[in-house]
Amino acid sequence: MGATITEKILAVHSAREKVTPGDLVNCEIDTIMCHDVTTTPAIDMLEKYGIKDVCDPERIVIMPDHFVPNKDIKSAEMVAKIRRWAKAQNIRQFFDLGRHGVCHALLPEQGFVTPGKTIICGDSHTCTHGALGAFSTGVGSTDLAATLATGKLWFKVPESQRFIVSGHLPEGVYAKDIILQIIGQIGVDGALYKAMEFCGEVIDELSVEGRMTICNMAIEAGGKSGVINPDAKTLEYVRTRTDTKFTVYRSDADAQYAQTFEINVSDLEPVVAFPHLPGNVKPVRLAAGIPVDQAYLGSCTNGRIEDLRVAAQILKGRVVAVGTRMIVVPATTEIWKQANREGLLDIFMAAGATVSTPTCGACLGGHMGILAAGERCISSTNRNFVGRMGSPKSEVYLASPATVAASAMAGKIADPRQYL
């Protein structure tokens, strides 16, 4: 019997010949990513337990992003503490303001994600990096502290679910629509504890960025990880960013899956997730006409250059509706610069949108675009829980960057296909 990519990576990293779903393994972790919110408690724990040294500074990458640039004194103190700790621990890989970005966009961009790796971070959207064929999962601060101390972490080997995405993606429909559609179909706990493996001709045709959007939202279905078998596109993406050696693992043809779902996207329409769950997914036409106070384009889900290009294509020569605010947040400094070079930022500003520096910002209700009671936002982000972007009396609708841009112009939720 064959093994899935997830089982192969977990077996190699726990020095076993093979693992089976349900096995408890103590797994070597190759890359430990740290951001501002969950790392400070981990540092406190290491201090409390008298653990003076991290396992290996070279495995650690620090990318403060949530409340960056510091939104208040408390958040400034958090990052200040991380800076002091990083210096004391000789951690070189520190992406401070000026090189900063949303960690899940920055980590692969800077070449830290390679196929076959194990990656953890104290952030639920760490599942993003499975898009490059790594095992990558989100954990809490205690897990983070334990891994910083030992370089290892316990896992129960997950069962895998296979999602075969076939057909031809229609114009105006994007990776975000695919993953929202899948979450709508299986529910927000439809992949609970499982590895979601995406494959099929549509996944093959997607860019690496689109694949990241898909894997990023595995957690919104309860998944432990999202993963895509590496191919030539993956290797090209990685090799232009790093010289480090890596091993490519792929699922065997006779690997075992807990479930297999076949999704044909040839007739898929743009979709939106209604408040207050990412699984409340309906075609955009059923939301068309709902007024929006804010349109938000950014986040680890959809703040990459390809997302900005799609939105700019729609907004070029047009303007954001009176009464609607549009906020564009390129996910990393490099993306910001690239968008600037391509003239995208000019298009956004000319349309009456505002462009922010990279940050997780308002996606999680942190800062830079918080919603008031009664306000409604169409957003390219990943969660629309009660109070997610501000007041518990506000509403968030999740959609693709194209739908966000079209809705910003219309002042109400709109199908992007009419503007392409």
Next chain:
Amino acid sequence: MEGNAHVYQNNHINTDEIIPARYLNCDQEAELAGHAMEDIDVDFLKKVKTGDFIVSGDDFGCGSSREHAVWALRGAGIRAVIANSFARIFYRNCINNGFPAIECPGAAQAIRDGDRLEIDLAAGQIVNLSQNQTVQFRPLPDFAREMIAAGGLMAQIKKELK
């Protein structure tokens, strides 16, 4: 363990609701506790007494990995969470903190708000003193019980590093 049940029958109560991100510029348990559950139940803190339990539906603790959610509940006096099922990261965070997360399908429907409960972790038993009923749950796996007994993951690791 004996305490009162605070029942939230909803499924998918997420960590944004347990502790909103606007308070994540702090990681002190006592301060976080002051905002526990405030976006879904403004009276939560008035109702909870130290040693009480939360009882909820499916997929409790989904969403963000913020361990602050466990600390906020514990700081507010909650001694254990009983749910039909748990989201993965929240469940890990509970175990790692030595905080019992009890998976008991049907609990949110069988237990009434305010019921007095007695929980025996090793036996996998909830005695509902108010309804004079006993419900069995699958006891925590051995590794999780060992971790809770050791005082959590960090205490266990500290021992191993010695």
